[in-house]
Amino acid sequence: MGSVFHGALMEVVDPHSAALYHHMTLRPYSQSVYWDREQKRAVWRIGTLTDEAYTRLVEPLQKRDTLWLTQKQCEVRLQPMEMKQAISFEELSKEAVQAELAPIGAEWQFMNVVSFKQNGRYVILPDMRLIYQSLLQRWNTFSDSVKVEDDGLIDQLTSHCRLTKYQLQSRVFSVNGSTIYGCHGWQRIGFFGYDMLKRLQGMLTAFAPFAGVGVKTALGMGAVNTEILKETV
Structure with a gap:
């Protein structure tokens, strides 16, 4: 239903905004529909990465009940829209840098189908290198002031984390008449290495629920919930 709701969203926003986002390769928002088992209801989640995107997308929805x-x-x-969290790129980075202790790991819950593209082909497993690449690209594109750019950073991030537990299964996602293969489930990642590297890993982990990960995040894929771990993995 993610692609269905995206089509409905584009009909709600003004035509200029819909045309603008249609031609963007990387869009400043993510949206997805998934079933919340605890609340026993369908949830439509929208994450915006700029104030402008919030104004263009979310504010028109706040005036509607159908x-x-x-x-x-x-x-x-x-139902009435709920604001779960609002934070700036600067605040997110400051929280990571100024935390009393660096995180030692993270747990990733993939709320719907997640998939990646590498060398023109889809990758159906949530490889951390592809996850970090996806998040860094969105961070550096939409953050006005705080940039995370350094030669070899991706290599450092991925060589200093390890998969410790997981429960994943293959899933498919239909969008625009095409079927995309991916996976669904959860995984736990342990961090190691120097202090600031672990803080960067924690910062990107906290950013992930806003941005989504992988391909088609604006069309309903790649929704994640994350938890930063402070104790032994």
Whole structure:
């Protein structure tokens, strides 16, 4: 339903915004639809990476209590929108740098299908190198002041983390008549190496739920929840 809701969202925003985002290779938002087992209801989550994207996308939705899904020819009722978290790039980086202790790992929960593209082909497993590449690209594109750019940083990040536990299964995602293969589930990652490197890993982990990871994050893929671990992995 992620691609269906994205189509409905583009019909709600003004035509100029819809045309603008349609031509962007990397869009300043992510959105997804998934089933929340604890709340026993479907959740539509939208993460915006700029103030402008929030104004263009979220504010028009706040005025609505229904949404017409053209692809399904039906109307759905929207409950009042809840703001889960709002934080700037500067605040996110400051929290990571100034934390009393560097994190020693993270847990990643993939809320729906996640997939990556490498050398023109889809990669269905959540490789940390591809995850970090995805997040750094979005961070450096949409952050006005704090940039994370350093030669060899990707190599450092990926060579100083390790997979310690996981439960993953293959899944498919349909978008625009195409089927994309990916995976769903969770994994736990341990950090090691020098202090600042672990803080950068923690910062990108905290950023992931806003940006999503992998391909088609604006069309409904790549939604994640993350938890930064402070105790032994």
